[in-house]
Amino acid sequence: MADPWRASGKQDRANGVGPLVAADLLSRVSRSFYLSLRVLPAQVRPQISLAYLLARASDTVADTGAVARERRLELLRRMREGDFSSLAELAPGQALPAERLLLEKLDEAAAGLSKLEAADQDLVRGLLRTIVSGQIFDLEKFSGGRIAALAGDNELDRYAYLVAGCVGEFWTKMCALHLPRWPRGDQEEMVRLGVRFGKGLQLINILRDLASDLRIGRCYLPVSEPERFLDASQYPVLRPVYERWLGEATEHLEAGWRYALMIPRSLWRVRLACIWPNWIGLETLAALRRSNPLDPAQRVKISRSKVYLILARSLFYGVRG
Template sequence: MRRSVGLLYLLARVADTIADSKTGEVNLLLDALDAWDATTDKRQHEVPDLSHLATLQTLDAERVLLEQAGLAVEALSATPSEDLQMMRTCLKIIIGGQSLDLRRFGPANDQDEISSLEDDEALDDYAYRVAGSVGEFWTAMSRHHMFPSRMSLHDEAWMRDGVRFGKALQMTNILRDIPEDLRFGRCYIPRARLDAVGLAPEDLRHASSMDAFRPVYHALLD
């Protein structure tokens, strides 16, 4: 189980690094994500050439990750079929969320204009795609490897809690990363919640807005 969970993390980190590459070419990133999805899903055999994106990385670890992404793909061949199916399902959801993010916000470059999610439904969908699905994967893997013969477990409740756990971790990241996301022109705080307290996404850049924003922050934290 440990190997498969670690390998999924590595595959997802490649996708995340692609999506976060500092380039103004949205279509280039979307094409790279599509190619990575096709490769990890075995719909194409050649590992995509990520060398251009590798040169854009400011962290050596992420540069090396993209340069050697083929090693992670090779490791899939030694993965048990049951694990492989769960890994591919989860990774496809994650990549779908990252692609949706790029179409919605554009690439992660410094921007003056800020776009935001519209409502709680959009936030919940985003949180599921990039993190709730991972909690779902962890739960399914644990059930399969640690309790394979215990049929009395409440699988539906387990899966629901796994999704909630993943979403909660992502919400923590969203609230922590508000300043950085705003710098890249992204606001994951739903516009509907900001409208309700008389704020716009741009207002979150200013400390003077914190008193008005605090109830929204605590509501999302809860």
């Protein structure tokens, strides 16, 4: 069977994205999300892939230790306004070759963005503004020194929207713009479910990375005295809060499942692109329930064999379910 990614190269170039979205770079920087990008229809793959790479670049800027926090904030504020011109200066300081290459090629991505159709540009730029706003909030909230925690449920919910929930909204609007068979009966409901889906995936990241985040001064769960949870034996104290957010993440993924089933079977590529992270997320939540999330030695990771099993099982629901 021909590789659908390679077959769409002409379409990618026509949309102005160019070789930056080549599968080799995307597979190195996007980890599991690469699977969803790869299977998308050619009408939306270039735009969504470009948006992903720009957001991934901003994430690299936010997390890099190559420059001081104030410089990172300055660069992120420029990115939020659409200025990518200074980011290449960070490339030599990146330990990961893929992130270094991404920053080196960012001017090419910016050029690709300017060649998209106006409506696509608006969606990509709007998404990037929202995500970068979340990353700026992150850097300002966790400024170093003592471990800080988010102030309450609303702050965590807002943060989850800024860095991930907005992706579900973007995805829905981009598909509605370019896919004639996209369901149009209740776009507001699809946007709402898409936002919840994205929030759920972000909550999984937060719940999975709790121990490592605490060790760099960050606690995304709204708790008092977060420094006490550096001690893994304190998990019984945290458990009620942690399990409540496990439940919240599960409910968001259930909304994501409803989102996937609203997509018609004829758009099986988009269905699969939604089903894969949903099922991998549910497997991750099940594993988190069996672990001590405060113990950095117990960090949950879904095995490659289990991912392959999920891919195989999902074909029924993508095409026939």
